[in-house]
Amino acid sequence: MRSSWADSVAAAETAAAGSTANNSSAGNNSARTRSTYVPPHLRNRAPSSDPPAPVYSSSTSGTDGSGYGAPAGGNRWGGPRNDYNNRSGYSSGGRGGGWNNRTGGWDRGREQEVNPFAGIENAVEEVGEQENSGINFDAYEDIPVETSGDNVPPAVNTFAEIDLGEALNQNIRRCKYVKPTPVQRHAIPISLGGRDLMACAQTGSGKTAAFCFPIISGIMKDQAAQRRPRGRVAFPLALILSPTRELSMQIHEEARKFAYQTGVKVVVAYGGAPINQQDYFCIDGGDSLPCGGMKDHFGKIYYRLFHSIDLDKLRWFCEADAALRWCSIEILLRELERGVDILVATPGRLVDLLERARVSLEMIKYLALDEADRMLDMGFEPQIRKIVEQMDMPPPGVRQTMLFSATFPKEIQRLASDFLASYIFLAVGRVGSSTDLIVQRVEFVHESDKRSHLMDLLHAQKANGVHGKQALTLVFVETKKGADSLEHWLCMNGFPATTIHGDRTQQEREYALRSFKSGNTPILVATDVAARGLDIPHVAHVVNFDLPNDIDDYVHRIGRTGRAGKSGLATAFFNENNASLARPLADLMQESNQEVPAWLSRFAARSSYGGGKNRRSGGGRFGGRDFRRDSSFNRGGADYYGGGGGTGYGASGGGYSGGGMILMITDFVGLGLDWTAAFCCAFVQVGDLIGAWGVDSVSCYCKVDSGLKTVAGARKFVPGSKLCIQPDINPRAHKTKSSRRERTRFQLPLLPGLPDDLAIACLIRVPRVEHNNLRLVCKRWNRLLAGNYFYSLRKSLGMAEDKLHLGSSRSLEAAALVPLNGKLCIIRNNMSLSLVDVSSPDKQVETNPHLWENIAGKGERVAYSLSANCMPRVITVNAGESHGRVANPHGKRKAKEVGMSWQVMRLELAAMRLAMRQQQRRILGWQPTHP
Numbered sequence: 001m002r003s004s005w006a007d008s009v010a011a012a013e014t015a016a017a018g019s020t021a022n023n024s025s026a027g028n029n030s031a032r033t034r035s036t037y038v039p040p041h042l043r044n045r046a047p048s049s050d051p052p053a054p055v056y057s058s059s060t061s062g063t064d065g066s067g068y069g070a071p072a073g074g075n076r077w078g079g080p081r082n083d084y085n086n087r088s089g090y091s092s093g094g095r096g097g098g099w100n101n102r103t104g105g106w107d108r109g110r111e112q113e114v115n116p117f118a119g120i121e122n123a124v125e126e127v128g129e130q131e132n133s134g135i136n137f138d139a140y141e142d143i144p145v146e147t148s149g150d151n152v153p154p155a156v157n158t159f160a161e162i163d164l165g166e167a168l169n170q171n172i173r174r175c176k177y178v179k180p181t182p183v184q185r186h187a188i189p190i191s192l193g194g195r196d197l198m199a200c201a202q203t204g205s206g207k208t209a210a211f212c213f214p215i216i217s218g219i220m221k222d223q224a225a226q227r228r229p230r231g232r233v234a235f236p237l238a239l240i241l242s243p244t245r246e247l248s249m250q251i252h253e254e255a256r257k258f259a260y261q262t263g264v265k266v267v268v269a270y271g272g273a274p275i276n277q278q279d280y281f282c283i284d285g286g287d288s289l290p291c292g293g294m295k296d297h298f299g300k301i302y303y304r305l306f307h308s309i310d311l312d313k314l315r316w317f318c319e320a321d322a323a324l325r326w327c328s329i330e331i332l333l334r335e336l337e338r339g340v341d342i343l344v345a346t347p348g349r350l351v352d353l354l355e356r357a358r359v360s361l362e363m364i365k366y367l368a369l370d371e372a373d374r375m376l377d378m379g380f381e382p383q384i385r386k387i388v389e390q391m392d393m394p395p396p397g398v399r400q401t402m403l404f405s406a407t408f409p410k411e412i413q414r415l416a417s418d419f420l421a422s423y424i425f426l427a428v429g430r431v432g433s434s435t436d437l438i439v440q441r442v443e444f445v446h447e448s449d450k451r452s453h454l455m456d457l458l459h460a461q462k463a464n465g466v467h468g469k470q471a472l473t474l475v476f477v478e479t480k481k482g483a484d485s486l487e488h489w490l491c492m493n494g495f496p497a498t499t500i501h502g503d504r505t506q507q508e509r510e511y512a513l514r515s516f517k518s519g520n521t522p523i524l525v526a527t528d529v530a531a532r533g534l535d536i537p538h539v540a541h542v543v544n545f546d547l548p549n550d551i552d553d554y555v556h557r558i559g560r561t562g563r564a565g566k567s568g569l570a571t572a573f574f575n576e577n578n579a580s581l582a583r584p585l586a587d588l589m590q591e592s593n594q595e596v597p598a599w600l601s602r603f604a605a606r607s608s609y610g611g612g613k614n615r616r617s618g619g620g621r622f623g624g625r626d627f628r629r630d631s632s633f634n635r636g637g638a639d640y641y642g643g644g645g646g647t648g649y650g651a652s653g654g655g656y657s658g659g660g661m662i663l664m665i666t667d668f669v670g671l672g673l674d675w676t677a678a679f680c681c682a683f684v685q686v687g688d689l690i691g692a693w694g695v696d697s698v699s700c701y702c703k704v705d706s707g708l709k710t711v712a713g714a715r716k717f718v719p720g721s722k723l724c725i726q727p728d729i730n731p732r733a734h735k736t737k738s739s740r741r742e743r744t745r746f747q748l749p750l751l752p753g754l755p756d757d758l759a760i761a762c763l764i765r766v767p768r769v770e771h772n773n774l775r776l777v778c779k780r781w782n783r784l785l786a787g788n789y790f791y792s793l794r795k796s797l798g799m800a801e802d803k804l805h806l807g808s809s810r811s812l813e814a815a816a817l818v819p820l821n822g823k824l825c826i827i828r829n830n831m832s833l834s835l836v837d838v839s840s841p842d843k844q845v846e847t848n849p850h851l852w853e854n855i856a857g858k859g860e861r862v863a864y865s866l867s868a869n870c871m872p873r874v875i876t877v878n879a880g881e882s883h884g885r886v887a888n889p890h891g892k893r894k895a896k897e898v899g900m901s902w903q904v905m906r907l908e909l910a911a912m913r914l915a916m917r918q919q920q921r922r923i924l925g926w927q928p929t930h931p
């Protein structure tokens, strides 16, 4: 490991030398200036107090020990060295060292900037010029374009028609973009005209440039940018948010190219551990650290080294991911201190930075959300709302907002309109459609045959490969475990494969992606983290080994091939488990002029769950156009935001129709509760629930044995229920004869790929009161798991969003947002239960504390409060006297079970309690702002 890391550093050093050479040939200084490390206690001093920057020489960098062990005042670090930055992910726009010294004018400092085109130019020469310029524009010519909104600026046909500024035009030429793609032709003039924009265009059609160009051009022309305060807090002018780390990195790399020598500085900040955790290393050092093991160890080491070591050198020691992250974050913070014009970020990291007051959004003039529908979906929406609405960002109308995606369901369009002012809607092609450039094949493959089928495809591909080389193939699977196991199996069978998913460290993810891009590992097995936005050249084939539950996800996945006018192939393995996708899939294929197999059409015809997702049956998730033109959405507005009708778009959504609700029961593996008892207890209450809540469906996710009993019980009360069982939880039991028989008997659809450690969710008895439009909100502390889970569930059942909602953030604060849209919310995690009624002031809602006690286990105390007005109320379930579960004598054992150190768990829980208290205070003094 050490040697490989060292090797890669050495290789990067060599690359840096090369890039220096390139720079010099481009007229830059051959010796780059190296910035000076400023210890934290000196950071707010005037830039002039910095010691003079020593000269960095690439030829000696590998062995130069001058920084190591140097006295504190003379420490140095590598600043914006491109080699490391590319690896760490926290990198700047590459203005070497001198941002604090900028003298005004947007061209200052450009001579020190690392050339982002250096490597690319060589590569392009190797593969031939046509690689970049040969985008097949004919493929886009006939594409229908729809714009709506007031005074839409006219589209352009060439870049020359737009005044982007000479430096940017020069970069466009360097990128070999000969003419704008359709989305660019329309979107750039709109954005340059200062208008807000919601743009939907097919995958691979150049949306990144469509939002980057106007931002860069606007900042270049903005003289006020020079007068921004600088120091510990960064004041970016533009914020670009994207859902994944890899996509943020990619946007950053693109933006750096477009911004080269424009004087506009681009910085990227993305996930990993919250910065607060990193603080343990920086501040406490380790001795007093409440966390154990490796973190402790590295904390101590790095704390000691921190004031006496060059960070460049430190990187050589950074084999542990934790330590690497620590370094990366230090680098990021220092980058931010030097100033940033465009900040590209993932929401989680940005919230961290905002909470630490290292970034202020006060000066934001441009906000762009890439993959905007994903960003506003339930997983991210609370964070996005927090960033956009609750921090210091200027409101819509003052800032300019641009939302881009290839898919834009109408309900998300509606949500998105909260962030926009008098915006223009742009659809290039049909909203949510895939491009005809991708040949789509669907094959019926039983679960057990998938691997051998994949093997056949890969063999065939190998035979057709150039010089026997395997074409790049991206294989999508549903679960992280599934990804690892498939990768292992492929490697064992002689197919070099790697994997990318959320359980891998950032270093591993980046390494996997690089290895795939370079063709060293031509097969990448991925979960949905790689589904959106990634622009990997030469991906010839996308295989949906496991199909997603949502047709939007399918569109994004296959969009990793057939990009920028090139053709691609997508193969999907379909079987009974994907029945809910049959209809939208068949429709999508038909729309993209693909051959739809007869068996798929038959599946589509009898598919029972597809209604809600079928864009062509009217209503539903998909819009061909601007939702503002859809009268049903306008009519339903008041209902959606908590009005009295209870219809919202549940009624128009098809699939799960009617005004009832779903009761969901899930299982949290590992909390040591007696599940069977809990379920039995719960289902005694089901009858009440049906009456009181209008439950018309029960879905049960739990261990097979107890689950089946529960399901059987529930069926008596809710004959029409769609019952689901989580198949992964106990695969052994699942395979038993009786469970198979039971499954058949109850016709339980299997929903593959759902995480198996789920909280027992929504078990509560409410006395018979009239609540027509209820909203269940389940909250777990693992936001992603819960988010994915609910998302999948909702999709699989074809449920409208207002029938089941998830307050999915670990931060309870975010959960507070949820009640705004609903009438009754129950927010539950293993620490708290919130019952919130925001719309019916007269109706008291009660809970049955004994039920909770039964469910939550012995010794738990239920405290709840209900207020008479319509303000949200919080009911807290605490386990134990003062510390909830923390005080539980089994806590240490529990911590061990969940693989946490006891101290960390205590910290986590203490933080949660604190957040909860703050939350309660906030909620009680909080006025809903929606109608």
Ligand SMILES: Nc1ncnc2c1ncn2[C@@H]1O[C@H](COP(=O)(O)OP(=O)(O)OP(=O)(O)O)[C@@H](O)[C@H]1O
Pocket: 132, 133, 135, 176, 177, 178, 179, 180, 181, 184, 201, 202, 203, 204, 205, 206, 207, 208, 209, 405, 406, 532, 533, 534, 535, 559, 560, 563, 564
């Ligand atoms: N005007 C242009 N001329 C030539 N190539 C272009 C042009 N605009 C963009 N490209 C190239 O097209 C490819 C796809 O662009 P981009 O990643 O922005 O697509 P996208 O629409 O954002 O895709 P997705 O929906 O998957 O996120 C990139 O490699 C980009 O360099």
